[in-house]
Amino acid sequence: AQSVSQHNHHVILSEAASLELGCNYSYGGTVNLFWYVQYPGQHLQLLLKYFSGDPLVKGIKGFEAEFIKSKFSFNLRKPSVQWSDTAEYFCAVMGGSQGNLIFGKGTKLSVKP
């Protein structure tokens, strides 16, 4: 069965610090990978997604993620966070091209001004 692990439950950073949120998945076949973000009081929205091609994917608001197949990882990065990045971040995987979206438990990011 597919599963997604996000190892950090809560990350606290100061503004301008660099961010990396870990995401590991378990699935042996072709995967499609997603990062969703949920700002306080708002709905889940897509940050970026990977299907194929360049393993370094760029998303909205300066976020990027790198798919490393050998490590079953899809870590989210941002070189310099802002207070407005305070949110909960969810990694999700879809096995193959016709599966369900399987979410991780999420990582709360708090950015101190």
Added chain:
Amino acid sequence: DAMVIQNPRYQVTQFGKPVTLSCSQTLNHNVMYWYQQKSSQAPKLLFHYYDKDFNNEADTPDNFQSRRPNTSFCFLDIRSPGLGDAAMYLCATSSRPRSTDTQYFGPGTRLTVL
């Protein structure tokens, strides 16, 4: 410009008292999903509708049902809520099911069971 709307945002019900949660969308998407998210856990898919076809996940309890009277609306019915059903319920839509199409989420309904 709200795209996926869920009402109410907060719902309180009593143990065993049926409750209905509502979702509507302005995206004209063919697929509507219901997820359950318990505190500090991952959103978990309960079922989805592809047009009028209902697709239940194997481990979704029978206590949970859904209706989709038209393209825009989808309802989640909990027939006899238990304390363990307290959660955030998320509605989402996409163009195609089980595909890489982006899923668009509503703000969720937080259900409390007394």
